[in-house]
Amino acid sequence: MPSKEPKNNDPLLNFFNGIEEFVSSNAEEAVNYLKEEDIDYKNLVEENVDYIKNLQAQYMLKAGEEKQNWFERKKQEFLKTFEANREKIHMDLAALQVQVNFKNLSTEGLSNDELETLFEDAKFLDYLEQEFPDQKDDEGNS
Amino acid sequence: MNNLVLKKLNELNLKELNQQLLAYTHSRLKHLKWRHKHEGTTKGREANDYVQEALKLALEGKDRKWNPTTEPDLLKYLKGVISSLVSNAITSQESKSLTSFTPQDLQDRNSPHVIHKQASIDKLLIKEELKQKIKTAIEKAEKKKPEIPLSLIFEAMDEEMKPREIMEVLNLEERIVRNAIRQIRSISDKTINT
Numbered sequence: 001m002p003s004k005e006p007k008n009n010d011p012l013l014n015f016f017n018g019i020e021e022f023v024s025s026n027a028e029e030a031v032n033y034l035k036e037e038d039i040d041y042k043n044l045v046e047e048n049v050d051y052i053k054n055l056q057a058q059y060m061l062k063a064g065e066e067k068q069n070w071f072e073r074k075k076q077e078f079l080k081t082f083e084a085n086r087e088k089i090h091m092d093l094a095a096l097q098v099q100v101n102f103k104n105l106s107t108e109g110l111s112n113d114e115l116e117t118l119f120e121d122a123k124f125l126d127y128l129e130q131e132f133p134d135q136k137d138d139e140g141n142s
Numbered sequence: 143m144n145n146l147v148l149k150k151l152n153e154l155n156l157k158e159l160n161q162q163l164l165a166y167t168h169s170r171l172k173h174l175k176w177r178h179k180h181e182g183t184t185k186g187r188e189a190n191d192y193v194q195e196a197l198k199l200a201l202e203g204k205d206r207k208w209n210p211t212t213e214p215d216l217l218k219y220l221k222g223v224i225s226s227l228v229s230n231a232i233t234s235q236e237s238k239s240l241t242s243f244t245p246q247d248l249q250d251r252n253s254p255h256v257i258h259k260q261a262s263i264d265k266l267l268i269k270e271e272l273k274q275k276i277k278t279a280i281e282k283a284e285k286k287k288p289e290i291p292l293s294l295i296f297e298a299m300d301e302e303m304k305p306r307e308i309m310e311v312l313n314l315e316e317r318i319v320r321n322a323i324r325q326i327r328s329i330s331d332k333t334i335n336t
Contacts, residue, residue, distance in 0.1 A: 048163075
């Protein structure tokens with residue numbers, strides 16, 4: 001039997017680690033083990049799946065709220081910048097071929113409806129992300 | 143929130159993932175409680191409490207974040223989180239029992255440090271003795287069915303070999319190795335509990 005360099009001098013530690021990995025190596029092995037140990041695993045697993053789904057739902061809701069806040073923040077930033085750089089923004093958007101009627105941009109400003117329409121346009125959102133970038137962490141979470 | 147964990151959980155079979163995590167945690171708790179001889183040191187928390195805490199920590203993305211580049215397997219990562227949680231719960235109880243000591247304490251045979259060190263040596267001897275007992279029980283079982291090399295498989299596991307490596311080295315079918323490990327586990331549990 002080829003021998004590996006022992007990682008520690010605690011007797012049985014590697015053996016126990018091996019058993020722990022073995023009983024959880026796949027679902028079938030895990031169920032066999034849990035049955036042998038007389039654990040009411042079905043209820044616990046169901047409880048955990050509900051727990052994960054509940055956490056996911058909470059996070060999705062939070063993410064939805066964050067997105068809504070993002071829209072509101074960008075809208076304010078955009079409007080503020082727009083007033084100062086009306087001509088440049090008009091040209092940027094024209095270059096992006098945003099599918100909205102933005103003729104008012106260079107004349108009277110935007111109505112609420114026009115602004116809403118702008119925010120439904122994916123290219124406009126790309127433009128906002130590019131012009132008003134958020135700080136992101138390593139995982140891409142903003 | 144860790145979006146990567148959220149996304150990965152949506153791709154996985156949550157029922158199977160939880161079965162595996164529960165089996166892992168139950169087994170780990172059993173072994174750690176035995177190794178540290180501390181009943182009730184996990185403050186009344188059961189295996190599932192640790193599974194849920196690990197899932198919550200992973201989703202929140204706090205402390206040790208899941209990095210799929212270094213560890214693509216989310217199950218493996220979650221096992222690591224559970225292992226830390228369980229170990230911390232048990233070892234923090236042990237460290238509480240050891241009060242701070244001074245260099246003079248080392249010369250005092252009754253100092254907490256010296257007592258602690260002696261206790262560690264005693265524990266090591268107990269474990270070594272138990273390992274021998276398990277080996278003897280395995281050899282006894284092997285005599286009844288010599289075609290399955292239970293002793294060799296036990297030794298291989300004690301040398302950190304994975305079932306697949308054992309299969310390759312001993313040229314055995316997966317089914318045989320898996321059955322042998324189940325039998326060895328059963329023997330070791332019985333030996334520990336007697």
